[in-house]
Amino acid sequence: MIVLxxxxxxxxxxxxxxxxxxxxxxxxxxxxxxWILGSVGRPVGGRKAWY
Incomplete structure (x- = not known):
C-alpha cells in the first residue's frame, strides 16, 4: 500500500x-x-499479519 x-x-x-x-x-x-501498528504487534482488523 505504501509503494502504490x-x-x-x-x-x-x-x-x-x-x-x-x-x-x-x-x-x-x-x-x-x-505498518506501524503491525510492527508493534498490535492486531489490525483482527489479524496480526497482513500478507
Missing amino acids: GAILLILGLVIKMSILTYIGVVLLVIGAVF
Missing part, C-alpha cells in the same frame, strides 16, 4: 493531476499506520 501510494503521489505531481496526488497521500498515510 508513493507511485500515485509521484505520478500526480509529475502530470499535475491533483486527484492522483490526493489518493497517493491517503494510501501512504494508511499504509504507514498499518
Whole structure:
C-alpha cells in the first residue's frame, strides 16, 4: 500500500493531476499506520499479519 501510494503521489505531481496526488497521500498515510501498528504487534482488523 505504501509503494502504490508513493507511485500515485509521484505520478500526480509529475502530470499535475491533483486527484492522483490526493489518493497517493491517503494510501501512504494508511499504509504507514498499518505498518506501524503491525510492527508493534498490535492486531489490525483482527489479524496480526497482513500478507
